[in-house]
Amino acid sequence: MQRRSFLSWGAAGLAALTSAVGLSLGAVVRYLTPSVFYEPPQSFKIGNPADFSFGPPTFLAEEKIFVFRDREKGFAVASAVCTHLGCTVGYFQSDERFHCPCHGSVFTAEGAVQHGPAPRPLDWFEVTLARDGQLRVDKDHTVPASYRLMV
């Protein structure tokens, strides 16, 4: 075998082997990535505006959100998932703060980090009025803490 043909065949073989291994690895990662997530929808209805009282926020455990209703300003929805490591925060009326049980992060009523390791404020989700008059929350759309829905 000629030196030239040995080198070119060798290079071609090596390239083929590398791409085969690379493609196989990619296929494995893709295989392990679910194409369908059987998870609750990110956008959902939470009920009629009249269902929510004024004053302290209503905690919806299933959806992990707090629904705020203010007489002047209207509706706002905050995420109950701590931005640090995903524990569920609680709202305490006594100091009007969110407290995370896992690592002691404290958030103000506006969701801003006041204390602890949380890297960013709590998320606020878009809340709109659906056609049937119910409130609709969309977790895929975050909004500024000042966002309010007037009903």
Next chain:
Amino acid sequence: MNPIRDAWQSIFRRDPLSTDKGKSEFVFLNVWLHIHPAKVKKDNLKVKHTFYLGFITFFLFLILVTSGVALMFYYRPHPPQAYQDMKDLQFVVYLGSFLRNMHRWSAHGMVICVFLHMCRVFYTGSYKRPRQFNWVIGVVLFLLTLGLSFTGYLLPWDQLAFWAITVGTNIGSYAPLVGARVRELLLGGHTVAESALLRFYVLHVAVLPALVTLLTMVHFWRVRKDGGLSRPVWKLKDRQSPELVAIGGAESNAPLAAATASQDKTYGLMEVVTGKPIFETVGMDEEEDAVFSYPYAFFREGIALLATVTTVMAVSLFWQAPLEEMANPAKTPNPAKAPWYFLGLQELVSHSALLGGVIVPALAVLALIAIPYVDLNPSRRPADRKWAIRAFTVFVVVNIVLIVVGTFFRGPGWTLVAPWAHLAGAE
């Protein structure tokens, strides 16, 4: 003509054990025992040299495989059945609770013993040439042990499991670029839910045990190929280590010429190839304290096995593996803690998730792997390696302190509390 003797000899075709040949053949004609050398050095068998921690770790792994397979007969990796099966194991299945306890306590024991084994290997300098790579395999086995513990932790599907895994996988998502993707792959979704349980189950019962088994084989094989167990540190006293005579060659000013090749016993390719073997050589004076593995080594290993099994069984009789209420994604227990061996990590994470959860642990693992390649001091004598010992001791103490703080000194909201607050139920 004795058919029974013929049958016996068809299975065990060695000479009688009363002969030296029989004792040797007992080891190297047996597939399960041939990982041992036919003869071992008596001092290497001393408890104060190794504390048999490697053996104990291996025996705990055997207990874990056995009890784990037993538990699999009654476990369905899907919520809420997973939790119901735990309750069945606890109250309905014959010996179910006992087997679960054995599995749980052996798992904790294995994490502890792997760590102690690593400490022993470090303090005796046994990671040094030619054993550098076996240390690396050991570090990987340590990480796999933690992986097995972590994946097993979710399977009961109780509150403890659910929130420990929620916190644990969120720590991983702080890794730059790939973090969120890795978490999605691991959980098969975006929250700890049924696909996460199934994935952790498959990793726990198939993928990780297979990796541990394979690497354990390599680990043991390397122990043999690197010249058997390292010599006890006290054997190195007051003279140049025989290992260094053989291996340090060029740099050593020991009387290399005096120890001629013909007097050395080498474990290598010997006459087949030229060049010095990388393996340890043993001088003739060392031969004197060599004993046959049968019965000396096997007897001691048998004692270690019995002691391990007995201890695990005794602990499992008296202490119940914890099981809290069923996992409830809506309610985070306060405080929510990771498994104890990750509480040091959680303590770091409580200060900074990226630094404490990703950067520091990654650097720690890299440092562990690099130890044999960075520490080029050829001496294994403690007196010659004071700074290495000090540095490693700091590492060990910091780990223990972080875990102790995370376990006993952290209360609701991760605030500092006195350790007795947990006992008094002051929460």
